[in-house]
Amino acid sequence: MNPIDRISRRINTLIQLPENKEVIFITDLRKEYRQDLKNFIFGETLAVKDGKIVIGKNLYKRWLQKIKTKGFDYDVKFI
Known part of the structure; x- marks a missing residue:
């Protein structure tokens, strides 16, 4: 598979996640995105x-919007 296609699919999966799931767990994200999300949600009220x-x-x-406007805070290895 073309690396650009792979990146596009992975980003698209992030965008579709809230539409496809009723509850979003941090473990629903691929490992390479979790550190950026954890950094973003630091200090927010969360549930277990x-x-x-x-x-x-x-x-x-809001995290997705941050990614669209500012990008990731950490290096993400898509390949």
Whole structure:
């Protein structure tokens, strides 16, 4: 698979996640994105369900908007 196609699919998966899931767990994201999300949600109020951190959809969408406008805070290895 073309590396550009792979990157596009992975980013698209991030965007579709709140539409496809009722509850977003931090473990729903690929490992390479988690550190950036953890940095973004630092200090926010979160919930725990089934022993996993739950991220609210509004908070998740704010993180997506940050990615679109400012990019990732950490190097992401797509390949």
